[in-house]
Amino acid sequence: xxRLKVGLVWCLLLLLTAxxxxxxxxxxxxxxxxxxxxxxxxxxxxxxxxEENLLISPFxxxxxxxxxxxxxxxxxxxxxDPDLADFGVxxxxxxxxxxxxxxxxxxxxxxxxxxxxxxxxxxxxxxxPRVYRQGTLIVDVVDGxxxxxxxxxxxxxxxxxxxxxxxxxxxxxxxxVDILSQFPPVR
Numbered sequence: 001x002x003r004l005k006v007g008l009v010w011c012l013l014l015l016l017t018a019x020x021x022x023x024x025x026x027x028x029x030x031x032x033x034x035x036x037x038x039x040x041x042x043x044x045x046x047x048x049x050x051e052e053n054l055l056i057s058p059f060x061x062x063x064x065x066x067x068x069x070x071x072x073x074x075x076x077x078x079x080x081d082p083d084l085a086d087f088g089v090x091x092x093x094x095x096x097x098x099x100x101x102x103x104x105x106x107x108x109x110x111x112x113x114x115x116x117x118x119x120x121x122x123x124x125x126x127x128x129p130r131v132y133r134q135g136t137l138i139v140d141v142v143d144g145x146x147x148x149x150x151x152x153x154x155x156x157x158x159x160x161x162x163x164x165x166x167x168x169x170x171x172x173x174x175x176x177v178d179i180l181s182q183f184p185p186v187r
Contacts, residue, residue, distance in 0.1 A: 023137075023157035023175045027182050033143070033150045035184035040077045042085035042144070043068050046092065056093055057165045060172060064091065067173050068139075071180040085144040092138045093172065095159070100130040133159045137175045141183060153179035 046061045068089055069078055079085050134156060141151040155175035159168075 023135075023155040023171075023178060025153060025155045025175070025178045025182065027151065027153045027179070027185065029151040029185045030149070035150075038076060038086045038184065040079045040084065040086045040144075041072050042079055042082040042088045043072075044082065044088055044090045046090075056095065057168070060165055060169050061093075063169050064093075064172055064176055067176045068180065071177060072183075082144070087144050087150065088142045088147075090140045090142065091176070092140075094136040094138070096134055096136075097131050098134045100132055135159045135171065135175075137172060137179065139176070139179050139183075151183055151185065153182060155179050 043065055046064070068091065072078070072089065076086075082088055135158075137155045139153045140149055142148060143150050155178055157171060157175065159171065
C-alpha cells in the first residue's frame with residue numbers, strides 16, 4: 001500500500017511539473033561590458049514589420065512596452081530621450097508556423113518473442129505532419145552611447161491557434177518578465 005501511495009505522489013509531481021513549464025529562455029551578452037554602471041534606460045518602439053503586425057494586436061505591443069517599463073523601472077530610471085539613457089531596450093515578436101515532425105510509430109512487433117525476432121509490420125495510415133504556431137520574443141539591450149548590442153534575451157513557446165488577444169498578452173507578458181529577470185547578467 002505504501003508503494004502505491006509513493007507511486008501516486010510521483011505521478012502527481014510529474015504531471016504538475018509538466019504543466020508548469022513556461023517558455024524556454026536563452027540569453028547572451030557582452031562579457032566585457034560594465035553592467036554595474038547602468039542607471040537609466042529608454043524603451044524603443046517595437047521592431048515589428050507590417051506582416052507581423054497583422055498577427056499581433058497593437059494593444060498587445062503597447063501592453064508589452066508597459067511590462068518592460070514596469071520591470072526595468074524597479075531597478076533603473078526611465079528617461080524619455082534615448083540620447084540621455086545609459087541603455088536602450090528594443091523588442092521584437094516573431095510568430096511563425098512550424099512543422100512538427102514527431103509522429104506516432106505505426107509499427108508494432110519488436111525484439112524477441114519465443115523463437116526469434118519478430119518483424120515489424122505496418123498498420124494504419126501514414127503519419128500526418130502537424131503544423132503549429134511558434135512564438136518568439138526577442139529583447140535586445142543596447143549601449144546608450146554607441147548603440148551596440150550588449151545583451152539579448154530570447155523566449156520561445158508553442159502557441160495555441162485559439163489564443164485570443166488577452167491570452168496572447170498573458171503569454172507574452174510572462175515571457176517578457178522571464179527574460180528581463182535575467183538582466184543584467186550575473187557573472
